[in-house]
Every structure is written in C-alpha cells, then in structure tokens.
Amino acid sequence: MNPVPVTATPTRRSLVLSLAFAAAMVAAAAFVARVLFVRYLMHDFVFLSRDYHWMTPLGYLLLFGALAIPVGVVARFLTPAQAAQSSVWAFATMVLFDFLLPFTEIGLFPAFMLAAGAGTVISRRAVLAWERLPRLSILTGSLLAVPVLLGTFIGGDRAPETTGSAPVGAPNVLLIILDTVRADELGVYGYARPTTPAIDAFAQKSVVFESAIATAPWTLPSHAGIFTGQYAANLNADYKAPLDRRDSTLAELMARRGYQSFGAVGNVAYASWESGLARGFQTFRDLPRSFEQVLKSTHFGRTEFTAQVLAASSLRQVAGAIRRLELQENPLPKLVENTAEEISSEFLRWHAGRDTTRPYLAFLNYFDAHDPYEPIEPFRTRFQGTTDSAKRAPSPRDLYDAELAYLDEQLGRLFQTLESSGALRNTLVIITADHGEHFGERNMLGHFNSIYAPLLHVPLIVRLDGRLSAGMRVGGEVSLRDLGATILDLTGLTAPFPGRTLSGRWRGDTATTSPAIASYNVVRGESLTALADGMLSMVRDGWQYILSGTKEFEELYGYRQDPTLLQNRVGSDTGLVLVPQFRREVRRVLGDERGTPEK
Numbered sequence: 001m002n003p004v005p006v007t008a009t010p011t012r013r014s015l016v017l018s019l020a021f022a023a024a025m026v027a028a029a030a031f032v033a034r035v036l037f038v039r040y041l042m043h044d045f046v047f048l049s050r051d052y053h054w055m056t057p058l059g060y061l062l063l064f065g066a067l068a069i070p071v072g073v074v075a076r077f078l079t080p081a082q083a084a085q086s087s088v089w090a091f092a093t094m095v096l097f098d099f100l101l102p103f104t105e106i107g108l109f110p111a112f113m114l115a116a117g118a119g120t121v122i123s124r125r126a127v128l129a130w131e132r133l134p135r136l137s138i139l140t141g142s143l144l145a146v147p148v149l150l151g152t153f154i155g156g157d158r159a160p161e162t163t164g165s166a167p168v169g170a171p172n173v174l175l176i177i178l179d180t181v182r183a184d185e186l187g188v189y190g191y192a193r194p195t196t197p198a199i200d201a202f203a204q205k206s207v208v209f210e211s212a213i214a215t216a217p218w219t220l221p222s223h224a225g226i227f228t229g230q231y232a233a234n235l236n237a238d239y240k241a242p243l244d245r246r247d248s249t250l251a252e253l254m255a256r257r258g259y260q261s262f263g264a265v266g267n268v269a270y271a272s273w274e275s276g277l278a279r280g281f282q283t284f285r286d287l288p289r290s291f292e293q294v295l296k297s298t299h300f301g302r303t304e305f306t307a308q309v310l311a312a313s314s315l316r317q318v319a320g321a322i323r324r325l326e327l328q329e330n331p332l333p334k335l336v337e338n339t340a341e342e343i344s345s346e347f348l349r350w351h352a353g354r355d356t357t358r359p360y361l362a363f364l365n366y367f368d369a370h371d372p373y374e375p376i377e378p379f380r381t382r383f384q385g386t387t388d389s390a391k392r393a394p395s396p397r398d399l400y401d402a403e404l405a406y407l408d409e410q411l412g413r414l415f416q417t418l419e420s421s422g423a424l425r426n427t428l429v430i431i432t433a434d435h436g437e438h439f440g441e442r443n444m445l446g447h448f449n450s451i452y453a454p455l456l457h458v459p460l461i462v463r464l465d466g467r468l469s470a471g472m473r474v475g476g477e478v479s480l481r482d483l484g485a486t487i488l489d490l491t492g493l494t495a496p497f498p499g500r501t502l503s504g505r506w507r508g509d510t511a512t513t514s515p516a517i518a519s520y521n522v523v524r525g526e527s528l529t530a531l532a533d534g535m536l537s538m539v540r541d542g543w544q545y546i547l548s549g550t551k552e553f554e555e556l557y558g559y560r561q562d563p564t565l566l567q568n569r570v571g572s573d574t575g576l577v578l579v580p581q582f583r584r585e586v587r588r589v590l591g592d593e594r595g596t597p598e599k
C-alpha cells in the first residue's frame with residue numbers, strides 16, 4: 001500500500017525550521033555546559049554577559065535561522081528523503097563544527113572535516129525516520145531549551161537579605177575608582193598639564209592623601225583588596241581566578257545593614273559580574289544588553305572573524321574578513337567598555353529613582369584612561385606637542401592625558417549635578433584609582449608588568465561636607481586596603497572588617513594604619529613576569545622595598561627622589577639598615593594576615 005502523499009513545500013519548510021530549532025538548542029546546551037564547567041569547576045572567566053542564559057539560545061536561533069535560508073533553498077530542489085538527509089547533514093555538521101571552534105588548534109580544515117564526517121553518519125541514520133523528523137526535532141529542542149534557560153541560574157549571585165538598618169543620618173557613599181590613573185597625572189598632585197580641573201576643584205573641599213598605595217598593580221586584585229579589606233597576596237583573585245567567597249565584600253555587609261547598593265563599571269572584563277566584585281550590589285551595570293552581546297554568547301560570535309565584521313566600517317573591510325575567515329575563538333573576545341559619560345549617566349538615572357528613605361553605597365569604575373588610548377575629539381589633540389616647524393604626532397602620554405581630561409570633564413558633570421541638587425550634603429565621596437601606568441620608568445610602558453611605584457602610587461581624595469576638613473593634605477603612605485574600614489567608620493556601621501580606618505590620619509592622632517604592602521601574584525603556576533613566584537612590595541617613608549621570586553631578589557628605591565627608579569639602594573649604607581627591616585615586616589604582616597607563622 002502506497003503511503004499517503006504529503007505536500008512538498010510545507011513538509012520541507014517545517015523540516016528545515018524544526019531542524020534549525022533543534023540544532024540551535026543543541027548548540028546552546030553545549031555552549032552553556034562549557035560555560036558552567038569553566039565558571040563553577042575551573043573557577044575561571046568566561047567573559048560573557050550575565051544574561052547569557054537567554055542570550056545564548058537567542059544567539060544560536062539567529063545563527064541557525066540564517067543557515068536555514070540556504071538549506072531551505074537547496075531542499076526545494078530535492079526529494080523529501082534527500083531534503084531530509086542534506087538538511088540533517090548541514091545542521092549536524094555546523095553544530096559539531098561550532099562545538100569544535102574553541103579547540104581549533106588542530107586546524108580549521110581538520111575540524112570541519114571531522115564535523116562533516118560525523119554529520120554524514122548522523123544524517124544517514126536520521127533519514128530512516130525523515131517523516132517524523134519535524135516532531136522529533138521540536139521535541140528535542142524543547143527538552144533542551146528548559147535546562148538551557150533555567151540551569152544557568154544555579155549559583156548566581158543574589159543580593160543579601162537586609163538584617164538591620166543603617167544608623168539615623170548615616171551618609172551615602174559614592175566610591176569612584178579611576179582605572180589606570182597614577183597620582184602624579186592629576187593637577188592636585190602637582191602635574192603641570194591641566195588634565196583634571198574638575199577633580200582639582202573637588203579636592204579643595206576634601207582631604208587629600210599624598211601617598212596612597214594600591215595593593216596590586218592591576219585591576220581585579222586591587223579592587224578586591226578594597227572590597228574585602230585584604231591584601232592582594234592573601235586573595236584568590238587573579239588573571240584566571242575570580243574573587244572567591246572566602247571573604248565578605250563591603251557591599252554585602254552594607255546591604256545587610258540597610259544600605260541600597262549600586263555599581264557601574266567601565267572595565268567589563270575584570271570588574272564585571274563574574275569577577276566577584278558585583279557581590280552585594282542590588283543593581284550592577286557592566287556589559288550592556290545588545291545584539292553584539294547576543295552574538296558573543298555563542299562560539300561563532302567569539303571568533304576573530306566575527307570581531308572583524310563587527311568592527312568593520314565598510315563593505316571592503318567585511319570582504320577582507322570573509323577572505324581571511326579567521327574562525328579561531330578568542331578566549332578574551334574584544335569587549336566594548338562603558339565610557340565615562342555612560343557610567344555617570346547610569347548612576348544619575350539610578351540616583352534619581354532610588355529609595356530616598358535609605359542611604360546608598362554606589363561604586364563607579366571609570367575605564368577611559370586604560371590602554372588603548374583612543375580619546376575622542378576635541379580631547380585627542382589637546383596635549384599634542386609641537387616641534388619648531390609643525391605639530392608632532394601625539395605621544396602615548398599625550399593621548400593618556402587626553403583620556404584623563406575627558407574623564408575629568410564627565411566627573412565634573414557628575415559633581416555639578418549632585419552639588420546643584422544638594423545630594424552631596426550627606427554623601428561620603430571617595431576618589432581613588434586601582435593602579436597607575438608606566439611611561440618609560442625602567443623602560444616600561446603600560447601596567448600588568450611590574451610592581452614599581454608608578455603602578456602603585458594612586459590618588460586618594462575623601463570628602464564628607466561638614467565632617468572632614470576641606471583642603472587638608474595628609475602625608476605618609478597609606479594602603480587602599482583600609483578604605484573599607486574607613487567607610488564603615490564614617491557611616492557608623494559597627495561590623496568586623498579587615499583593615500584599619502584612615503580617620504586618625506586627618507584627626508591628627510597617632511592611630512596606626514595598615515602597612516602599604518602590595519603584591520604581583522603568580523597566575524596558577526604561570527608567572528606573569530620573568531620571576532617564578534611574583535613580587536611583593538612595601539612602601540614606607542618615601543622608600544619602596546621589593547622582594548621577587550624564589551631566589552628572593554631584593555630592590556630598594558627612594559621613589560620620591562628617584563622617580564625613574566634607576567638606583568637600587570640595596571647595597572648602600574641605608575639599604576643595609578632598611579632592607580632587613582622591610583624583609584621582616586613584609587613576612588610578619590602577611591604571615592599574621594594568613595594566620596601562619598613568620599618564616
């Protein structure tokens with residue numbers, strides 16, 4: 001008996017669309033499984049939007065929906081059985097090839113041939129039941145969609161429950177961290193160029209610390225030190241290790257005590273939700289919701305080819321990307337950072353709609369001064385030098401200063417808006433930086449490459465109208481690890497927290513603060529420097545001591561008198577006295593903090 005004939009076009013269309021849906025869900029499930037493995041078993045970064053639980057299936061639906069167009073066109077010219085086999089082969093091959101993209105060290109062509117071969121086997125088996133393929137595909141895709149959409153919520157950060165209330169009249173807290181801004185680039189710290197007129201004016205109503213020292217020379221461990229009150233050497237927060245949960249964060253503690261909390265970051269790689277720094281913030285802005293982020297929530301969207309297409313400004317550049325077809329996945333895909341204007345605007349919108357019956361903690365990370373230096377006009381040429389005949393091309397420091405000037409302008413807008421509305425009357429504002437930048441010292445540029453003073457000496461400006469002396473300057477080195485304890489002190493929140501308040505420094509008493517110790521940690525056995533075990537530093541009384549590697553190579557610099565760090569004073573008469581003192585002190589402090597005896 002002959003089977004009942006089925007109309008060709010609807011069967012082919014439903015077949016292709018159902019296969020596209022199933023393929024998208026299979027690929028999404030594989031991607032999410034990899035993300036969960038990397039995050040929760042490897043404890044590593046994935047550099048994705050926190051919304052990947054819905055962005056990933058949407059991204060794959062778009063990709064396989066696009067593939068369905070040519071597959072559907074071809075299927076129209078084939079018999080139903082042939083259409084089924086060719087369609088299954090196409091979608092199975094692309095799912096498998098997408099899965100292999102992170103592992104294309106074997107080569108793109110071998111990876112594709114492996115996927116195509118497996119796709120052939122699958123298509124031969126699937127064609128035996130081609131009449132049931134649409135229903136089977138929809139059932140398979142639907143079953144996979146449920147864990148894809150729901151499973152990624154496992155282990156997600158949630159705002160802590162409020163267990164108390166803030167003291168009556170407790171001030172708001174606005175913590176501003178300028179990513180990659182060294183102190184001596186600001187006018188308030190003596191820089192000749194007018195890079196920061198708004199910050200300089202703000203500092204006139206604030207307490208200015210002359211020698212604030214970061215706990216690490218790059219973003220994540222430095223921020224983590226501020227948020228936990230721990231030295232970076234005692235934290236598990238590094239290049240391939242987000243901040244773990246051993247230590248409560250300042251935001252978690254303040255949220256439990258009744259504070260509203262808001263965070264917005266320009267550095268969407270190492271200050272994002274997955275860095276661990278978002279813990280405790282009830283609202284946290286990092287990667288925006290956009291088509292680009294949907295696409296980057298797939299394996300294909302994280303390839304160099306996709307990055308080149310997204311960055312292309314002409315059809316010619318798109319054609320060039322197609323010719324090169326670089327489908328290797330980038331483990332750190334290029335992320336679009338939030339600008340200073342966007343960060344300030346996000347905060348002001350939140351500020352306007354907040355609950356005014358409760359104080360708040362707001363954290364703003366401004367990333368504009370970080371490399372690559374690409375200032376917008378008219379800032380780009382603001383500090384461009386000249387020769388006798390014509391303007392010369394701007395140097396890296398010219399461009400860095402231009403980025404800082406743009407950032408300062410946006411901070412000026414923020415301060416003016418808050419001041420004009422009276423919002424600063426009961427708000428503790430702290431301006432600091434996570435680390436600095438090299439500009440030729442010891443022939444170095446950038447950061448993430450040493451632990452020398454230009455990367456550790458950062459601005460620290462603290463303002464609380466009516467309670468802190470306007471225009472006061474505080475000498476002597478202080479550590480940024482003490483910021484958390486200082487904030488708790490000034491807000492009246494009595495809670496155990498590592499570090500010591502800096503308030504004694506401006507009150508004129510002899511209160512002891514934490515030693516200014518910093519570290520450059522090893523990344524899971526892979527040294528970021530030529531030294532096997534990273535670097536430790538201690539800064540005190542204008543001297544910087546550095547201890548490096550398993551061989552314990554030591555350096556000592558008078559970093560104020562020798563800003564280019566050319567003279568290692570270890571063997572000098574002064575060094576023979578100071579170096580043993582520094583060595584014992586570093587080991588004692590870090591040993592006490594870890595709870596281990598001094599070696």
